[in-house]
Amino acid sequence: MPQQSKYSDAQFEALMNDIVFALEKNQANRDLSLMALGNVITNIFLHQVNDNQREKMAAQFTQILMKSINGKQK
Helix, strand or coil, X not given: CCCCCCCCHHHHHHHHHHHHHHHHXXXXXXXXXXXXXXXXXXXXXXXXXXXXXXXXXXXXXXXXXXXXXXXXXX
């Protein structure tokens, strides 16, 4: 999803694989996966983002997510 990152490809891929593995291990279908990931994202925003930045960062996240989804469809 990110175009430029301060994290290495290896770090990103390792974390992504762990997340996908956890979803598969729990046989989470699409709806359960989206619910769990949505709650994780909400938790990150509530506990790791300052109140005064939360709405702006959530809007940016949403825009990037939409661009990512729309780019994958083409």
